Amino acid sequence: MIPRALTPAAALILAATSAGGHPHVFVDVALRFESDAQGRLTGVEVTWSYDDFFSLLILSDMGLDPDGDGQLTDAELARLKGFDLEEWPEGFEGDLYIHAGDEKIAL
Numbered sequence: 001m002i003p004r005a006l007t008p009a010a011a012l013i014l015a016a017t018s019a020g021g022h023p024h025v026f027v028d029v030a031l032r033f034e035s036d037a038q039g040r041l042t043g044v045e046v047t048w049s050y051d052d053f054f055s056l057l058i059l060s061d062m063g064l065d066p067d068g069d070g071q072l073t074d075a076e077l078a079r080l081k082g083f084d085l086e087e088w089p090e091g092f093e094g095d096l097y098i099h100a101g102d103e104k105i106a107l
Contacts, residue, residue, distance in 0.1 A: 026051035028049040
């Protein structure tokens with residue numbers, strides 16, 4: 001006979017299912033503003049630095065750094081550059097918007 005205290009525990013264990021959740025990606029962002037001789041804004045450089053876990057997933061998914069030494073070759077770096085810009089829908093301008101007053105500045 002199963003002791004009464006174990007019956008609820010057994011029911012919980014038998015009814016347990018896996019928990020699901022979407023992965024979180026942590027990003028550090030840096031902006032560098034470029035200007036001309038008159039001080040007018042001519043460009044914005046955006047740098048995204050992904051967290052270690054997401055970076056590892058990207059390297060694995062893209063088959064980069066197969067020897068696992070943490071050093072990417074020039075060819076691997078070239079493949080990695082801009083990887084996160086390739087699959088945007090046509091016409092999508094990204095998530096950076098610049099306005100001068102009420103006027104939107106095209107990037």
